[in-house]
Amino acid sequence: MQDRYRPYILPPANTPWQPHMYRISVIIPVYNYAERLPRTLQSVLPQLAPGDEIVLVDDGSTDESLALIQEYAAAHPDRIVAAHQANAGPGAARNHGFRLASGTHILFLDADDQLCDQALPALHRSLRDQGDCPIVIGGYISVHEGGRERRRPAPQLAARPVDNMRAYIRKQFGTPHGAVLLARRVLDYCLYPEHLRVNEDLCFFTRILARFPARRLDEALAAIHHHGGSLRHDLDAQRNATPHSEAWVFEGADMPREAAGLRREFGARRLLSLSRACLLSGRHAEGRTLYAQAVKRWPRALLQGSYLRKYLRSFTQ
Numbered sequence: 411m412q413d414r415y416r417p418y419i420l421p422p423a424n425t426p427w428q429p430h431m432y433r434i435s436v437i438i439p440v441y442n443y444a445e446r447l448p449r450t451l452q453s454v455l456p457q458l459a460p461g462d463e464i465v466l467v468d469d470g471s472t473d474e475s476l477a478l479i480q481e482y483a484a485a486h487p488d489r490i491v492a493a494h495q496a497n498a499g500p501g502a503a504r505n506h507g508f509r510l511a512s513g514t515h516i517l518f519l520d521a522d523d524q525l526c527d528q529a530l531p532a533l534h535r536s537l538r539d540q541g542d543c544p545i546v547i548g549g550y551i552s553v554h555e556g557g558r559e560r561r562r563p564a565p566q567l568a569a570r571p572v573d574n575m576r577a578y579i580r581k582q583f584g585t586p587h588g589a590v591l592l593a594r595r596v597l598d599y600c601l602y603p604e605h606l607r608v609n610e611d612l613c614f615f616t617r618i619l620a621r622f623p624a625r626r627l628d629e630a631l632a633a634i635h636h637h638g639g640s641l642r643h644d645l646d647a648q649r650n651a652t653p654h655s656e657a658w659v660f661e662g663a664d665m666p667r668e669a670a671g672l673r674r675e676f677g678a679r680r681l682l683s684l685s686r687a688c689l690l691s692g693r694h695a696e697g698r699t700l701y702a703q704a705v706k707r708w709p710r711a712l713l714q715g716s717y718l719r720k721y722l723r724s725f726t727q
Contacts, residue, residue: 432537433461433529434591435513435518438654439503440466443521444474446635451482453524455489457705459534464490465507466644470497470692475521501602501610508597516597518587522635525588526551529631533591536627544596545623548631555637564626572669579676585615596622603658608647613655617662618674620669645687649700663717678708682717694724 483492565583681704688697
């Protein structure tokens with residue numbers, strides 16, 4: 411069983427692939443995760459193939475994260491690249507890590523998540539056996555507080571990028587960091603928006619899915635840990651970021667025309683998500699206002715039954 415996950419088994423002689431042709435850089439931005447980072451690193455280090463690396467970027471942490479990063483880098487100088495920057499947000503930290511990375515392919519991983527066993531060998535095997543692909547999306551495991559787990563299978567993907575983009579903004583599949591492998595040319599085309607402190611990943615994946623083909627990988631690649639936070643703070647930050655998010659995704663001159671036609675739906679769905687979050691947190695008037703804005707922007711929002719039910723129910727609460 412173990413041998414079928416070995417990343418470097420020579421293929422038949424007529425196959426152009428060569429050992430170490432592909433190198434994966436696992437980029438981990440870190441902000442105040444000293445307590446959880448060792449668990450994350452221990453999930454990655456044993457899986458690294460020759461040429462693979464971990465790039466750790468401390469984003470101005472105020473705990474012991476930087477010292478821990480430096481300790482791991484000193485212990486694994488041939489495996490770990492370490493960097494520090496003043497706090498600039500997760501998008502800037504990921505971009506910083508990419509500029510330091512030497513891999514042909516990039517896997518972003520959040521500092522509190524883990525790679526599943528054999529995730530990197532499975533990715534190497536996919537590249538070896540099926541060839542390069544700009545975007546490879548695998549399954550993942552959602553781990554909730556209390557330890558409850560839910561397996562999320564890899565999505566069914568379309569041949570056309572715009573169809574994958576449409577499915578993504580309609581929440582038919584997710585792209586958590588750790589479950590998506592990117593060819594280097596994807597990030598040469600588009601980096602994370604550094605001016606956005608929230609929703610930067612949503613914007614980034616929407617934009618690259620509109621441009622590049624993607625392939626699924628059946629294996630679960632990452633365990634994504636969900637933590638409670640300040641709902642009010644998150645809501646305020648997301649509401650402030652929403653118009654800037656839409657502009658960043660759609661106002662580039664290189665957005666394919668058919669994908670650009672999804673702008674109204676994208677904006678309305680962001681408003682619907684904010685409306686739902688406000689209603690669930692007791693901010694009823696604000697939630698109803700956001701819902702009305704979504705419908706005005708994209709009348710088909712009325713057909714989204716779960717949002718409509720929450721909107722109507724708010725008048726009785």
